[in-house]
Amino acid sequence: MNFRFAWMRWRRRALSAVAARLEWPQALRRRPAPPPPLRELKTLCVELVNDLPTDQRLDLVTRIGGSREARDLWFMRSCFFRAVSLHFGEHEARRRMARLDVWLQA
Structure with a gap:
């Protein structure tokens, strides 16, 4: 037994x-793939808003510089979209957000 x-x-x-x-x-x-470095994400976000008028660009760049993690940049997507769509149209804003989404989905 x-x-x-x-x-x-x-x-x-x-x-x-x-x-x-x-x-x-x-x-x-x-x-899962490792998250991209925060510095590269910040650089991409600055590139997205680089051709906006000075006052909006400086405000967004200051907020981008103060972000401490990728989640902060994720929550700022609506600000990026709104600013870009006001000056260049919704199509251009969607195109730029698609570039950012590739990085933030990782």
Whole structure:
């Protein structure tokens, strides 16, 4: 009777070890990409608003410079969109936001 339980325990451990090895490469493939450096995100945001009139540009650049993490820039997307769409149209604003979204989705 003792042998039977030992065999079941050994079989359960062996099967779980095999299952863990099969799942291990999949877990590596599902690992998310590291977030882009904040400095590059800030540079991109400044490029998005660089050709706006001086007063709006300085306000946005100051806010971009004060951001401490990518989440702050994510919340500023509406400000970027509003400023660019007022001066260049909604189509141009959507095009620029698409560039930013590629970086912020990572």
